[in-house]
Amino acid sequence: MPPFPMFVSVEEARAKLAARLPVRPDVLMPLRAAYGRTLARDLAALVSHPSATESALDGVACRADDSAHASADTPARLKLVGESRAGAAFEGRVEAGEAIRIYTGAPLPEGADAICPVEKLRDDGAFVELLSPASPSDVRREGHDFKAGDVILRAGQRLSPSRVALAAALGYPQVPVLSPLRVAVLSTGDEVVEPGRPLAPGQVYNSNLFGLVGALQEVGAEVIELGSAPDDTAKLSARLEDAGGADLLLTSGGVSMGRYDFVRTLLVEEGEVDFWKVRVRPGGPAILGVWRGLPLFGLPGNPVSALVVFEVIVKPALTGRAPSTVRLRAASKFKSLPDKTAFWRGVVEEGSVRDYGEQGSGVLRSLSDAPALVVIPEGQAVDVGDEVEVMLLS
Numbered sequence: 001m002p003p004f005p006m007f008v009s010v011e012e013a014r015a016k017l018a019a020r021l022p023v024r025p026d027v028l029m030p031l032r033a034a035y036g037r038t039l040a041r042d043l044a045a046l047v048s049h050p051s052a053t054e055s056a057l058d059g060v061a062c063r064a065d066d067s068a069h070a071s072a073d074t075p076a077r078l079k080l081v082g083e084s085r086a087g088a089a090f091e092g093r094v095e096a097g098e099a100i101r102i103y104t105g106a107p108l109p110e111g112a113d114a115i116c117p118v119e120k121l122r123d124d125g126a127f128v129e130l131l132s133p134a135s136p137s138d139v140r141r142e143g144h145d146f147k148a149g150d151v152i153l154r155a156g157q158r159l160s161p162s163r164v165a166l167a168a169a170l171g172y173p174q175v176p177v178l179s180p181l182r183v184a185v186l187s188t189g190d191e192v193v194e195p196g197r198p199l200a201p202g203q204v205y206n207s208n209l210f211g212l213v214g215a216l217q218e219v220g221a222e223v224i225e226l227g228s229a230p231d232d233t234a235k236l237s238a239r240l241e242d243a244g245g246a247d248l249l250l251t252s253g254g255v256s257m258g259r260y261d262f263v264r265t266l267l268v269e270e271g272e273v274d275f276w277k278v279r280v281r282p283g284g285p286a287i288l289g290v291w292r293g294l295p296l297f298g299l300p301g302n303p304v305s306a307l308v309v310f311e312v313i314v315k316p317a318l319t320g321r322a323p324s325t326v327r328l329r330a331a332s333k334f335k336s337l338p339d340k341t342a343f344w345r346g347v348v349e350e351g352s353v354r355d356y357g358e359q360g361s362g363v364l365r366s367l368s369d370a371p372a373l374v375v376i377p378e379g380q381a382v383d384v385g386d387e388v389e390v391m392l393l394s
C-alpha cells in the first residue's frame with residue numbers, strides 16, 4: 001500500500017487542493033482595473049438608484065387624474081408650464097390641468113404622478129393634448145433598483161462586466177478584491193513542442209499550456225508561464241525552481257503509470273503526496289502534493305483530461321465556488337463506471353443534451369465543439385428522456 005490516499009472523490013480532491021492554497025490578503029483596487037477579480041467584502045449601496053423619482057420615457061409629466069379618460073377622440077388638454085431634463089430638473093410644482101415636458105431619466109416634479117409618451121401626444125407649444133391616459137407605471141420611484149445601505153454585491157463574487165458596472169452604480173471608485181493567486185504552469189514531456197516550430201512524427205504541440213493559461217486568466221489568477229520540461233527529473237526540477245513567488249505549481253503530463261512519468265516520481269520521492277488518482281473520467285491520474293514547500297497539482301497530459309480536471313477540481317478550489325450546473329433532458333444515453341464520476345462532452349440543442357460522440361481524452365475538438373460537461377455520478381446510467389446535470393463551460 002502506498003503511504004498516501006489513492007482514488008479520492010472529486011469533492012475530496014477539490015477540498016485537499018483548497019486546503020493547500022494560501023489565504024489571500026484583500027487589496028483595494030481602482031474599479032477600472034478590477035474586472036475579473038473576486039470581491040473580498042460585501043458592498044452596500046452608497047446611494048439610492050434611481051437617486052430621485054424620474055420618468056422612464058420621453059413625453060410629458062402630469063397628474064394621472066387629469067387624463068384618466070383621454071383618447072384620440074376625447075384628448076385631455078393640459079397647459080405646458082415647463083420642462084425637466086436629466087440633469088436639469090423642473091423646480092416648480094405641476095398643478096391640476098398642467099403638464100411639463102419630461103425626458104427619460106429626468107426627475108419627476110412635485111404634483112405630477114404619471115407620464116404620457118411623445119407618441120401619444122399633440123404638442124402646440126403652449127398646450128399638449130394627451131391621446132391616451134398618462135401612466136403612473138412609467139414613473140421610476142427613487143430607490144426602486146436599490147436603496148442606500150442595501151447590500152447589493154457579495155464577497156466571493158467575481159467581478160463580471162455587469163458587476164463592475166453595478167459597483168460603479170453603487171458609488172465605489174475602488175473595490176476590495178482578493179489579491180490574485182500566482183500560479184506557475186508547466187507542461188512536461190519529451191514530445192511536447194511549442195507551436196511555430198516544425199513537428200516531427202510522434203511530437204505534439206503544447207496545447208495544454210495555452211488552454212491552462214487561458215483558464216487561469218479566466219479565474220483572475222496571475223500566471224507564471226514556465227513553458228515545457230522534458231521527461232528528466234533534474235530538468236523538471238530546474239524548471240519548477242523558476243516559479244519564484246508562485247502560490248501553486250500546475251503541471252500537465254507525467255502523472256500516470258509510465259516509467260517516464262516524472263511529475264509523479266518527483267512528488268513521491270522528493271515531496272509529499274496528498275493524493276494520487278481521482279475517481280473521475282477523464283483525468284483519473286491527477287496528483288496533488290507539496291514539493292519544496294509549494295503545493296503542486298499534476299494534471300494528466302491528455303489535453304481533454306487536463307482541461308476537464310481544471311474545470312471540475314482546480315477551478316472550484318481556486319475560486320471557492322463549486323461549478324454551477326443546469327438540469328437538462330438527455331437526448332442520448334450516458335453512463336459512468338461503478339467507481340468513477342464521468343464528465344461527458346455533450347452538445348446542448350433545444351433544451352436537451354446529447355453525447356458529442358468522440359469522447360477520447362486526446363480529442364480537444366470534443367471540448368471546443370461541445371463545451372458542456374454532462375455529469376454522471378459513480379455507478380449511474382441515464383436513459384434518453386431522463387434529466388441530467390450539465391456544466392456549461394464558456
Ligand SMILES: Nc1nc2c(c(=O)[nH]1)N[C@H]1C(S)=C(S)[C@@H](COP(=O)(O)OP(=O)(O)OC[C@H]3O[C@@H](n4cnc5c(N)ncnc54)[C@H](O)[C@@H]3O)O[C@H]1N2
Pocket residue numbers: 187188189191192204205206207208209252253254255256257258261282283284285299300301302303305361362
Ligand atoms: N497503464 C496505464 N496507462 C495509462 C493510464 C493507466 O491508468 N494505466 N491512465 C491513462 C490516462 S486516463 C491518462 S489521462 C494518461 C495520463 O498520462 P500522463 O499524465 O502521464 O500524461 P503523458 O503520458 O505525459 O501524456 C499523455 C498524452 O497527452 C499528450 N500530452 C502531454 N502533454 C501535452 C501537452 N502539453 N500538450 C498536448 N498534448 C500533451 C501526450 O503526448 C500523450 O499523448 O495516461 C494514460 N495511461
Ligand code: MOO
Pocket residue numbers: 281282283284285300302305361362
Ligand atoms: O482520463 Mo485519461 O484522462 O482517460 O485519458
